[in-house]
Amino acid sequence: MSDKIVWSTCNVNCGSRCPVRLHVKNGIVVRVESDHTKEDALGTQQIRACLRGRGLRKWIYSPERLLYPMKRIGKRGEGKFARISWSAAFDLIASKLKYIIDKYGNEAIYRNYGTGNLGGVVSHYNQIEKLMNVLGGKLNYHNSYSTAQIFQAMTYLYGKTDTGNYISDIVNSKLVVLFGNNAAETRMSGGGIVRDLVLAKKQSKAKVIVIDPLYTDTAAGFADEWIPLRPGTDAALAAGIAHVLIMNDMVDIDFLNRYTLGYDKSTMPKDIPKGNSYKDYILGFGEDTTPKTPEWAAAITGIPAKRIVKLAYEIGSIKPVYIAQGWGPQRHANGEQTARAICMLPILTGNVGIKGGNSGDREASFGIDWPTIAVGENPVKTSIPCFLWTKAIENPTDFTALNSGLQGKKKLEVPIKFLWCFASNALINQHSDINRTHAILQDESKCEMIVLIENVMSTSAKYADILLPGTSSFEERDLAYQGYAVEMGALMIREKAIEPMGECRTIFDICAGVARKMGKEKDFSNGLDHDQWVEEMYHQCRKIKPQLPEDFSKALEKGLYKWPRSGKSFVGLASFRKNPEKYPLNTPSGKIEIFSRLLWQMAQTWQLPEGDSIRALPEYHPTWGIPGIPGKTDEALYPLQLVGHHFKQRTHSTYGNNEWLNEASPQTLWINSLDAKPRGIEHGDLVKVFNDMGATLVRAKVTPRIMPGVLSLPQGAWYKPDKEGIDQGGCINTLTSQRPSPIAKGNPQHTNLVQVVKEK
Ligand SMILES: Nc1nc2c(c(=O)[nH]1)N[C@H]1C(S)=C(S)[C@@H](COP(=O)(O)OP(=O)(O)OC[C@H]3O[C@@H](n4cnc5c(=O)[nH]c(N)nc54)[C@H](O)[C@@H]3O)O[C@H]1N2
Ligand SMILES: Nc1nc2c(c(=O)[nH]1)N[C@H]1C(S)=C(S)[C@@H](COP(=O)(O)OP(=O)(O)OC[C@H]3O[C@@H](n4cnc5c(=O)[nH]c(N)nc54)[C@H](O)[C@@H]3O)O[C@H]1N2
Ligand code: SF4
Ligand SMILES: [Mo]
Numbered sequence: 048m049s050d051k052i053v054w055s056t057c058n059v060n061c062g063s064r065c066p067v068r069l070h071v072k073n074g075i076v077v078r079v080e081s082d083h084t085k086e087d088a089l090g091t092q093q094i095r096a097c098l099r100g101r102g103l104r105k106w107i108y109s110p111e112r113l114l115y116p117m118k119r120i121g122k123r124g125e126g127k128f129a130r131i132s133w134s135a136a137f138d139l140i141a142s143k144l145k146y147i148i149d150k151y152g153n154e155a156i157y158r159n160y161g162t163g164n165l166g167g168v169v170s171h172y173n174q175i176e177k178l179m180n181v182l183g184g185k186l187n188y189h190n191s192y193s194t195a196q197i198f199q200a201m202t203y204l205y206g207k208t209d210t211g212n213y214i215s216d217i218v219n220s221k222l223v224v225l226f227g228n229n230a231a232e233t234r235m236s237g238g239g240i241v242r243d244l245v246l247a248k249k250q251s252k253a254k255v256i257v258i259d260p261l262y263t264d265t266a267a268g269f270a271d272e273w274i275p276l277r278p279g280t281d282a283a284l285a286a287g288i289a290h291v292l293i294m295n296d297m298v299d300i301d302f303l304n305r306y307t308l309g310y311d312k313s314t315m316p317k318d319i320p321k322g323n324s325y326k327d328y329i330l331g332f333g334e335d336t337t338p339k340t341p342e343w344a345a346a347i348t349g350i351p352a353k354r355i356v357k358l359a360y361e362i363g364s365i366k367p368v369y370i371a372q373g374w375g376p377q378r379h380a381n382g383e384q385t386a387r388a389i390c391m392l393p394i395l396t397g398n399v400g401i402k403g404g405n406s407g408d409r410e411a412s413f414g415i416d417w418p419t420i421a422v423g424e425n426p427v428k429t430s431i432p433c434f435l436w437t438k439a440i441e442n443p444t445d446f447t448a449l450n451s452g453l454q455g456k457k458k459l460e461v462p463i464k465f466l467w468c469f470a471s472n473a474l475i476n477q478h479s480d481i482n483r484t485h486a487i488l489q490d491e492s493k494c495e496m497i498v499l500i501e502n503v504m505s506t507s508a509k510y511a512d513i514l515l516p517g518t519s520s521f522e523e524r525d526l527a528y529q530g531y532a533v534e535m536g537a538l539m540i541r542e543k544a545i546e547p548m549g550e551c552r553t554i555f556d557i558c559a560g561v562a563r564k565m566g567k568e569k570d571f572s573n574g575l576d577h578d579q580w581v582e583e584m585y586h587q588c589r590k591i592k593p594q595l596p597e598d599f600s601k602a603l604e605k606g607l608y609k610w611p612r613s614g615k616s617f618v619g620l621a622s623f624r625k626n627p628e629k630y631p632l633n634t635p636s637g638k639i640e641i642f643s644r645l646l647w648q649m650a651q652t653w654q655l656p657e658g659d660s661i662r663a664l665p666e667y668h669p670t671w672g673i674p675g676i677p678g679k680t681d682e683a684l685y686p687l688q689l690v691g692h693h694f695k696q697r698t699h700s701t702y703g704n705n706e707w708l709n710e711a712s713p714q715t716l717w718i719n720s721l722d723a724k725p726r727g728i729e730h731g732d733l734v735k736v737f738n739d740m741g742a743t744l745v746r747a748k749v750t751p752r753i754m755p756g757v758l759s760l761p762q763g764a765w766y767k768p769d770k771e772g773i774d775q776g777g778c779i780n781t782l783t784s785q786r787p788s789p790i791a792k793g794n795p796q797h798t799n800l801v802q803v804v805k806e807k
Pocket of ligand 4: 192
């Protein structure tokens, strides 16, 4: 029997954010349960935690747990630390901040991307944002590691992002085509997308086709057909389908004429030379003079031409068709082109902005507009693409708007000298090319201080100069907002289940401690402490949902509030579809820009490395890291494409040390027997995957669930180098490149060429 049961949450960035119920006995959490609430007037369904949330106890009490503030005494990465007091830690941070601000200015300070705690409202990286705003600001970032390329693509094409319909809208669809969208693994919460997909599919009886190099859990669970294709080639498939649609009069010409720019010469801007319309490109009247026939697409994608023709007929002969992409296809070196090209299928067939159709974007989800901590204004306006932080340390003098997507200034004036990392393993594990990052961080004269706040001794924690133990969700009171659902929204009020372990502190208290040493505590805290801020935010939530009890202690006890979705099923771009003159898009022409003049201009002004290209049309762009194209990496040496799908064992690297989860879903290299056999690799063998950037060891999963020529090494495994620098942990970022995508300057972490051998 437990002494008490309290509500808590799983905070990680799978995006769902599930409630959990913690059974506490003698100050220890002895059991974790999921949402047990019954259907009532407020809640329509349970939000069930997945295996990771249910295994939280094992992670919080793991041997890697950090308990005391520490100062590094070995080299960065060695993991040698000495315990220090909180006061000493705050002194070191405050004096370095003062020194850096005096010498280089606030622009030399940066908070690295980190999503390990997006669930907390008060325990959130916003506290560092607020602290730094109070202290004169810091360098900003734009983009994310999740959606950099698709974000840019949708902005040029539709003038906005998040243009999809709800997944439940497939009740109205006659066909569903999902490109690299693995909801069954990336949206695992019981309150979320998977349930809606199952129910909608049952009701609509629409055929579901999954296009993915992997036979994913989504393909296995929901699809009627799996079409494997080579990574990075969706745009070629889209062009091949477009060819069939155009040649057989299956395009919706009325839609194209009224709503789009650049399909054919009738809607092309008059000053653009002939041969630059989409139709020209597809039929071979453009610059490259190649008709994009199904045979042409077959050679690139690996999908038989006959199947491409059939797919074109399937998509072109019925309506509505729900075509959506996940974010795997865009996390590539040509990801911006891919994301736009997939959208051409619903655009050509007039499936945009209607019930049962979709824009080609990822499915939308319902959200309540909850409040967040006000962080004040950052006096520094300069912003780097988040993926280029290593370049901003190593090579700041070559960091410009035109070659690196810098915003707010033409040229970076100071390098990053001070790094904040909160709930971030993107210092090493989640950033590309670990060996290169390691080398950059070795030089302590470059980035002079790294302050990292963590729950566990992560890969990145070993690189911290000052390593601070943060409270976990078990050890702090907070609020959390549920994400990625369609039918409901939820507020979770999380109670502190146990006292902070060791000397762990909340991020609010840590920032307040630094502010105190800098003489700015009041400006930072507004006179409130952590728990008072939680209550303050709760009362802000009440402004959105006045039915929440006024008495906060009552809310704490109840823990979970659910509301059925307000409003109708969401159809992206519906008002534009109804009346494009009254509700134009936010593109320069107000229309869907198949031809983008902005990109046309960028292609002439931006400085790109050889092999990169910016195209005004959603063309297939063969790029580095995709076989058939001679690039820097020698294809003869590295003939296999490697992706790293988001995996059910972990959320990125978080929970990577949970042995229960490791047993349930071990880290393996997915390899087809056609690739394994000639290399003498059998299921379960230890293999070495390598390229010019590094090498990693992992056990092989020989399986027909991945297409020949392609491997997948699920991303997020913990990097564990041996003395020679060979990773023993199966971490894919030993093999990924820091070369960014052309427009967004985003992370192309699914574009990799490698070789694999059996390890003796
Ligand atoms: N279990 C779990 N869930 C998660 C996360 C996690 O780490 N673990 N992470 C969360 C976060 S932060 C994010 S951003 C999302 C990520 O969500 P996504 O980016 O959608 O996930 P990925 O697994 O990277 O990619 C989805 C699918 O795309 C496929 N794919 C890769 N390249 C291509 C391609 O060129 N073409 C096509 N057609 N398919 C391709 C992959 O094989 C994979 O099956 O997931 C979230 N959910
Ligand atoms: N090769 C490859 N690399 C990728 C991707 C890919 O698809 N392929 N995906 C990219 C994407 S989409 C993303 S979003 C990033 C994610 O990269 P990160 O945002 O770095 O995510 P995690 O690896 O989960 O690391 C989060 C850290 O936060 C810690 N943490 C968890 N909860 C708390 C807490 O409450 N408090 C504190 N202080 N710490 C906490 C965890 O221990 C963990 O070390 O990775 C990117 N990297
Ligand atoms: S990892 Fe995501 S789906 Fe799983 S319990 Fe946590 S928040 Fe829910
Ligand atoms: Mo992400």
